[in-house]
Amino acid sequence: MKRRNFLQKVTLGSVGITTLGASLRATAATSKKAKTTPRSQTSDASLPVVIATWSVAQATQKAWQSLQEGSSALDAVIAGCGVEEANAKGQSVGIGGLPDREGRVTLDACVMNEKGNYGAVLCMQNIKHPIAVAKKVMEDTPHVIMAGVGAEQFAVSQGFERENLLTEQSKKDWETWKQTSKYKPIINIENHDTIGMLAIDTNGTISGGCTTSGLAYKMAGRVGDSAIIGSGLFVDNEIGAATATGLGEEVLKTVGSFLIVELMRQGKSPQQACEQAILRIIEKTPNIQDFQVGYIAVNKKGETGAYSIHEGFTTTTYQHQKNTISNSDFYNKK
Numbered sequence: 001m002k003r004r005n006f007l008q009k010v011t012l013g014s015v016g017i018t019t020l021g022a023s024l025r026a027t028a029a030t031s032k033k034a035k036t037t038p039r040s041q042t043s044d045a046s047l048p049v050v051i052a053t054w055s056v057a058q059a060t061q062k063a064w065q066s067l068q069e070g071s072s073a074l075d076a077v078i079a080g081c082g083v084e085e086a087n088a089k090g091q092s093v094g095i096g097g098l099p100d101r102e103g104r105v106t107l108d109a110c111v112m113n114e115k116g117n118y119g120a121v122l123c124m125q126n127i128k129h130p131i132a133v134a135k136k137v138m139e140d141t142p143h144v145i146m147a148g149v150g151a152e153q154f155a156v157s158q159g160f161e162r163e164n165l166l167t168e169q170s171k172k173d174w175e176t177w178k179q180t181s182k183y184k185p186i187i188n189i190e191n192h193d194t195i196g197m198l199a200i201d202t203n204g205t206i207s208g209g210c211t212t213s214g215l216a217y218k219m220a221g222r223v224g225d226s227a228i229i230g231s232g233l234f235v236d237n238e239i240g241a242a243t244a245t246g247l248g249e250e251v252l253k254t255v256g257s258f259l260i261v262e263l264m265r266q267g268k269s270p271q272q273a274c275e276q277a278i279l280r281i282i283e284k285t286p287n288i289q290d291f292q293v294g295y296i297a298v299n300k301k302g303e304t305g306a307y308s309i310h311e312g313f314t315t316t317t318y319q320h321q322k323n324t325i326s327n328s329d330f331y332n333k334k
């Protein structure tokens with residue numbers, strides 16, 4: 001996966017930020033060379049389709065293959081997101097995710113299916129595939145959200161293995177961060193590229209998922225938008241679906257993914273809906289210099305859209321038998 005330094009500096013209230021670890025700078029530099037094409041403003045309606053945040057060609061390919069092999073849209077999304085969760089080099093999801101400021105990797109993930117069912121895990125440690133646990137929460141419990149130790153215990157009871165998710169590299173980066181932070185109340189260094197993925201099968205059945213390790217060096221216990229219904233993800237099988245990446249606090253405050261689906265319900269295209277949802281954030285928080293948000297959306301026909309506040313948000317779309325990485329359009333043209 002080609003990653004970039006998505007949010008370079010984030011300020012929440014009076015809480016400051018520091019610099020990235022060397023490996024993160026390296027990955028950011030690599031990603032600049034990623035072969036991408038600008039997204040067109042209009043998109044073809046065609047099914048099936050898999051669309052994901054960021055440059056995750058292997059993940060969308062896996063989801064696409066799963067659809068071809070007859071998996072449900074939900075299982076295709078879980079398989080696709082699972083590719084990135086298992087990628088120890090990716091410091092944004094699953095194993096290898098950058099930890100909170102205490103050095104703990106805590107994961108958030110959710111899924112929604114075509115029936116409007118939802119399952120999520122929040123702040124879960126030691127389990128590599130939170131998105132698969134989220135499906136279990138949805139299908140095998142009377143609840144929709146499980147958090148922390150309870151989520152982990154539930155996962156283990158379902159056969160998931162406990163493992164240490166803090167890789168040597170992420171530990172090293174965290175230790176470097178601790179030195180430069182000088183133990184000031186620093187909240188995060190955002191280089192996290194949450195994987196949000198939406199899939200529609202040939203029958204028009206829509207499902208989605210979103211998985212993340214959240215903001216790097218977040219305060220212990222912090223949860224972002226990614227696992228929260230309507231914010232990091234929303235699916236309405238009659239209309240379409242949307243998912244988010246970026247500063248979760250801003251997505252949460254505007255319930256971004258739900259907003260996009262509702263705008264599509266009112267007749268907006270996925271592209272127009274993503275743009276309006278970004279504008280909603282900017283109306284509420286005009287000082288956009290310090291943070292980034294990116295949205296992707298798909299409607300029932302298989303048209304797609306993507307938009308972000310700043311340049312640099314890429315999307316991967318598998319459609320028309322082709323896997324394409326594109327640069328999304330963005331608001332801040334300067």
Ligand code: SD4
Pocket residue numbers: 006191192193194212213214215223224225226244245246247248249
């Ligand atoms: C969060 N939205 O926890 C996630 C982080 C992210 O790209 O998407 N970063 O707020």
